[in-house]
Amino acid sequence: MFRSRSGVAAGAFLLATSLALAACSGGGPEDEGSDAKTLTLWHYEGPTSAMGIAWTKAIELFKASHPGVEVKFEEKGFEQIQQNAQMILNSDSAPDIMEYNKGNATAGLLSKQGLLTDLTAEAAERGWDKQLSASLQTTAKYDDQGIMGSGKFFGIPNYGEYVMVYYNKDLFAKNNLAVPATLDEFTKVMDAFVAKGQTPLAVGGAEYPAQQIFYELALAKADRAFVDDYQLYKNQVDFKGPQLSYGAQTFAEWVAKGYIAKSSAGIKAEDMGVSWTQGKYPILISGSWWYGRFVSDVKNFPWGTFLFPGNRLHPGSSGNLWVVPEKSKAKSLAYDFIDITMKPEVQNLLGNSGGVPVAADPAAITDAKNKELIDNFTKISGADGLAFYPDWPAPGYYDVLVSGVQGLISGSKTPAAFLDEIAKPYQENLADLGK
Structure with a gap:
């Protein structure tokens, strides 16, 4: 979740330019179902961060389990997405899945505007709702006004x-x-x-x-x-x-x-x-x-x-959310990718790389410093101390x-x-x- 605000204006220009070029390309939409052949994925984690390491592994596992599917990964700046999300998701060039900031002013606002896919059914079918504690679900659910804490799942966090x-x-x-x-x-x-x-x-x-x-x-x-x-x-x-x-x-x-x-x-x-x-x-x-x-x-x-x-x-809070834009062209593949990030192999790697996983095996976290990091989060969240x-x-x-x-x-x-x-x-x- 490394956040950098540098180059906001440049980021806005580049994103606007990419949208304009995509609009001129004339490419037709792919099937939203499981037969889509491309998954476009955006996130803003630095490659040496715990989340960056874990998501790289998740992409590797996704490719292995989805032969013939191309993953188009684009690393974006936190501020690029923060400043331009509404423009991006209102366009036909929205990614199929992306990392996005949680909270009323961000994911809540986009859910209220109808720009995010309702993930409630997938969360129940795939067991994500069982893997996330009540406090972690606070930032995953939004009501009709975009206020967090209740309503439907519009994103899935997989770290704290x-x-x-x-x-x-x-x-x-x-x-x-x-x-x-x-x-x-x-x-x-x-x-x-x-x-x-x-x-x-x-x-x-x-x-x-x-x-x-x-x-x-x-x-x-x-x-x-x-x-x-x-x-x-x-x-x-x-x-x-x-x-x-x-x-x-x-x-x-x-x-x-x-x-x-x-x-x-x-x-x-x-x-x-x-x-x-x-x-x-x-x-x-x-x-x-x-x-x-x-x-x-x-x-x-x-x-x-x-x-x-x-x-x-x-x-x-929970970490940032994996969200599926309403205009995603490969929603089924996006759900599969989220599912992989919740698997023990990725969650344990996240914990051993200095992150705070939500569904790791505690016995699989081997580094003493990482255990301390995770234990402190458990202590805070267990005492209802996340503000x-x-x-x-x-x-x-x-x-x-x-x-x-x-x-x-x-x-x-x-x-x-x-x-x-x-x-x-x-x-x-x-x-x-x-x-």
């Missing part, structure tokens, strides 16, 4: 994810610092680094990582009722209430104290991750989707992880949060102004839903 703290053990040991157990201890750790002239946190303010830090801080004051209100619209959310106010004010304080560099407002997720792998920062707060890549890329120092200190709730992500509640909310948190980092926005800015589109979305 959550936000955690990655740390450089050498830099901690050099400064005689222990893994913090509380938020107060965490701030003292960061104070110790600042006192030595070291910015503690690697942060990507130009993309998703910074807003997830803000959300972790808000969750420090939250309970399940707040999450249900914010994400599922159970009750009205007070944006000046204790949760979001604490998140915004504390985030701004972290910038003022030097925990977060002001220059990080323009840093993308990729550059954040690379800087941490190079040992330039002692701490990085981000998701489990980095884990497999760090296993392969970090060569010069030992590292570990811990959950955000003191929190019972954490950003996280989803801050950008999910409203269409376009991702960009609103990116811009807002960048303002907190640069100092151009006060916490109060930031909260007003993110409240407006949230409330507008509620009005559109009749809430």
Whole structure:
């Protein structure tokens, strides 16, 4: 699930160009049934990530079990699909299956618009509904308004994810610092680094990582009722209430104290991750989707992880979804591919490559670090501690949060102004839903 926002404009141009060329090609549609001879598949996982490794294996197994079928795999950027999904899926050049972000503002919106295939019958027939726990099914099901948690299956997740703290053990040991157990201890750790002239946190303010830090801080004051209100619209959310106010004010304080560099407002997720792998920062707060890549890329120092200190709730959910566009020309083949990704061979490989599988054999996960990663996810999900992500509640909310948190980092926005800015589109979305 590596996410990169670089080249959004270029990505939009290339996708628009490919759609135009396809429209001029005059090729006729293939049979939607099992006799289709081509499966066009899109995903945005880096080849060395746990998911990228697992999906490569799934493609290999699919080809072996479907002789004569060509797999046209195209790797897309997360932002390419995020920005252009409606245009893509409204065209005759939609892929047969693709990875897509979960949540009301993404998969929910597309399901409401009739752009995704209802997978409920396939989920029951193939047993996917039995392999996914109730908490993981939350992001797979959407009602008629596109709100997650109930209704029909419009996507199938086959891994889990959550936000955690990655740390450089050498830099901690050099400064005689222990893994913090509380938020107060965490701030003292960061104070110790600042006192030595070291910015503690690697942060990507130009993309998703910074807003997830803000959300972790808000969750420090939250309970399940707040999450249900914010994400599922159970009750009205007070944006000046204790949760979001604490998140915004504390985030701004972290910038003022030097925990977060002001220059990080323009840093993308990729550059954040690379800087941490190079040992330039002692701490990085981000998701489990980095884990497999760090296993392969970090060569010069030992590292570990811990959950955000003191929190019972954490950003996280099922992983992204395999969705089948309504205009898919090979739906039967798409269902077969999803089924393969849920098989033990692929799920166990995912777990042993640094991912969080949903249907692996625990005894087949051999690496101690990977077991820790999976055990922490099991601990969080078992305690109903998955709080989803801050950008999910409203269409376009991702960009609103990116811009807002960048303002907190640069100092151009006060916490109060930031909260007003993110409240407006949230409330507008509620009005559109009749809430």
